[in-house]
Amino acid sequence: MNPDRPLLIQGDHYIYVDTTHPEYKIVLPVVQEVSDLVKTPSSIHIYKISSHSIWYACEQGIEFQEASRFFHTFSKLQPPSTLMDWMKSQFERYDILKIVLDSRNRMKLVSSKKGLLLSLLPDGGDCLTDGENEYMVFDPSYRGRLKKRLMNEGYPVKDFGGYEQGAGIDISKKEGIRLRPYQKEACDAFMKRSSLDGGAGVVILPCGSGKTMVGIELLTRLRQETLIVTPNDTSLRQWFREVKQHTSVSDEEISMYDSSKKELSPITITTYQMLTHKRSKSGEFSHLKTFRERQWGLVIYDEVHLLPAPLFRFAAELQSTRRLGLTATCVREDGREGDIFSLIGPKRYEAGIKMLEENQWIASPTCKEIRVPFCDVDAKKYWLLSKKEQFRHASENKEKLNVLDHILKKHSRNKVLIIGSYLDQLEMVKAHTGFPLVTGKTPKEERERIFQNFRQSKIRVLILSKVANLALDLPDAEVGIQLSGAFGSRQEEAQRIGRLLRKSEKSDDVTFYTLVTPGTKEEERASNRQLFMIEQGYEYKTEEWG
DNA sequence: AATGTTGAAA
DNA sequence: AAAAGTTCAACATT
Numbered sequence A: 001m002n003p004d005r006p007l008l009i010q011g012d013h014y015i016y017v018d019t020t021h022p023e024y025k026i027v028l029p030v031v032q033e034v035s036d037l038v039k040t041p042s043s044i045h046i047y048k049i050s051s052h053s054i055w056y057a058c059e060q061g062i063e064f065q066e067a068s069r070f071f072h073t074f075s076k077l078q079p080p081s082t083l084m085d086w087m088k089s090q091f092e093r094y095d096i097l098k099i100v101l102d103s104r105n106r107m108k109l110v111s112s113k114k115g116l117l118l119s120l121l122p123d124g125g126d127c128l129t130d131g132e133n134e135y136m137v138f139d140p141s142y143r144g145r146l147k148k149r150l151m152n153e154g155y156p157v158k159d160f161g162g163y164e165q166g167a168g169i170d171i172s173k174k175e176g177i178r179l180r181p182y183q184k185e186a187c188d189a190f191m192k193r194s195s196l197d198g199g200a201g202v203v204i205l206p207c208g209s210g211k212t213m214v215g216i217e218l219l220t221r222l223r224q225e226t227l228i229v230t231p232n233d234t235s236l237r238q239w240f241r242e243v244k245q246h247t248s249v250s251d252e253e254i255s256m257y258d259s260s261k262k263e264l265s266p267i268t269i270t271t272y273q274m275l276t277h278k279r280s281k282s283g284e285f286s287h288l289k290t291f292r293e294r295q296w297g298l299v300i301y302d303e304v305h306l307l308p309a310p311l312f313r314f315a316a317e318l319q320s321t322r323r324l325g326l327t328a329t330c331v332r333e334d335g336r337e338g339d340i341f342s343l344i345g346p347k348r349y350e351a352g353i354k355m356l357e358e359n360q361w362i363a364s365p366t367c368k369e370i371r372v373p374f375c376d377v378d379a380k381k382y383w384l385l386s387k388k389e390q391f392r393h394a395s396e397n398k399e400k401l402n403v404l405d406h407i408l409k410k411h412s413r414n415k416v417l418i419i420g421s422y423l424d425q426l427e428m429v430k431a432h433t434g435f436p437l438v439t440g441k442t443p444k445e446e447r448e449r450i451f452q453n454f455r456q457s458k459i460r461v462l463i464l465s466k467v468a469n470l471a472l473d474l475p476d477a478e479v480g481i482q483l484s485g486a487f488g489s490r491q492e493e494a495q496r497i498g499r500l501l502r503k504s505e506k507s508d509d510v511t512f513y514t515l516v517t518p519g520t521k522e523e524e525r526a527s528n529r530q531l532f533m534i535e536q537g538y539e540y541k542t543e544e545w546g
Numbered sequence B: 001a002a003t004g005t006t007g008a009a010a
Numbered sequence C: 001a002a003a004a005g006t007t008c009a010a011c012a013t014t
Helices: A024-034 A051-059 A064-074 A081-093 A116-120 A140-152 A181-191 A211-222 A233-246 A272-276 A288-292 A309-317 A337-343 A353-358 A376-382 A387-395 A399-410 A423-433 A444-455 A490-501 A521-535
Strands: A007-009 A014-018 A036-039 A044-048 A097-101 A107-111 A134-138 A157-160 A200-204 A226-230 A254-256 A267-271 A298-301 A322-327 A347-350 A364-371 A416-419 A461-464 A479-482 A509-516 A540-544
Touching (some): A024 A064, A051 A337, A064 A081, A107 A140, A134 A140, A140 A337, A181 A347, A211 A298, A226 A272, A233 A254, A233 A267, A272 A309, A288 A309, A364 A521, A387 A521, A399 A416, A399 A479, A399 A509, A416 A490, A423 A461, A490 A509, A521 A540
Parallel strands (some): A097 A157, A200 A322, A200 A347, A226 A298, A254 A267
Antiparallel strands (some): A014 A044, A097 A107, A107 A134
16 A cells, blocks of 8 residues: 555546646556546546457457556555456456357357356357357358357457468569558558458557558559548548559449449448448348348458448458448447447557657647636526536537637648538638638538648638548648537547648658637537547647637 | 438437 | 548439
8 A cells, every 4th residue: 555656546447647647658658548537627537448459459469467567556545356356257257258260260259257158148059168158159151240249248259260361362562661660560560360250350540640551552462452531522532542542453343332423342431321221111221132142351440440330240240351440549439339339359460650750650749728717798698508418518609719810820820721510610710810701611622622722821810610520631730729619529639630741842740739618518518539549648738829 | 323301210 | 429421323415
């Protein structure tokens, strides 16, 4: 027992981390490995240990003994024994269940714990034993559903069942195309032979770090028919462009399966929406059938955290196909990370913004939260509003305009993006500053024209609605100002900051401002959004206005 | 056949 | 708990 330590570990699975403690930097990597950040109320950060966080840690090779020793060493108080016992059982679970192919090519679910299979799968058929282990033989088409079901029961499955070969294609990288070191590491980690279950899993890389190159490299290593699924039209087109640009594919070997042209080819790119689209009324997916008919050797899920729940079944069917999930954040707002884990695979590689920034691959960000109080009139009005209206009122705080002027003046030589969630508010900013505004209603050609002008520095400041979150090729900028954000999702923050990080030759530093009305609903939401950058090892510098 | 408009969905 | 944006298919128009 030593009160002079950085951690406080509680029986309710929460870990309180003192960020001002001299040992904070030493302790942080391990804490991040075994738990997830949930709140940062002050200089104390709160993490939570869950089954999933432990299994991710197992995947990274951490063992219970180490974790236990770590907690005992750095905790102010003796960690509760109930928690440690629970952790031990979760660590052990990671090693109990395996899927293997035996010498007669039968697929087996093997358990090293007696009686477990029968209790988990009472309807699972014959449970046999080979002396040491119990096992059940099952039909390979159940592989995905089985894994998902067992995961939901709280038991992850290590899948050594191997993969079917897809139809081969002749494809290679073009001459002179070199991967960045971390991109190569990600591919190697994904393909790792020694772990037997290599060839399926998730690679985590920040926006702007060239995730597509990881996919392209794997494409050319495997040389098999590949399905690429993207979240929207813009990234669909981006994949198409980049695959053509970096590899030897011919026009006949690659196609985009979208609303205008439904065409399958050895390399097919489509969107989640396309796959989940249902034929009206009947409730059946209209396109899945055609995709099932091909022998894919690899499926790439771009931004895999967006994988829609209706597609889980489709993903479950493709368990004997190699699959790569790409993402910048693991967090799903619906808390179904476990399904990604069991259907796509475990985390294979992760590189944070910090590492990439330090190696100059992306720009170096500074995040500032500016706290802007209401004027007297608005402050009084706030308390008269219903709870729903309060959030919006705080987001649209008129004082923010003054702060905006101040920041614009300060960065008068930089390109600036002003981002907000409410059209009314953005119209006001437009009227106030005179800079052009782009929203969802702005026609395509006009958007292009405005972006072009911004790129060529004919326009210095651009006002954007939620169109900025996804879906378009935004020009680079050095300063981002977030006037208001929607119901605090980490993903939103990730996307918006990602916009700024892409490295342009001109400047290496970018600044992201976020304007918040203190003491309101908005403040809570904002702090939830900020978890994203804090997880990445950044601080929001808080400034009071006025 | 290529393009534009509209409404429903998630 | 809410507003904004995207995308599909179907129909309408050249």
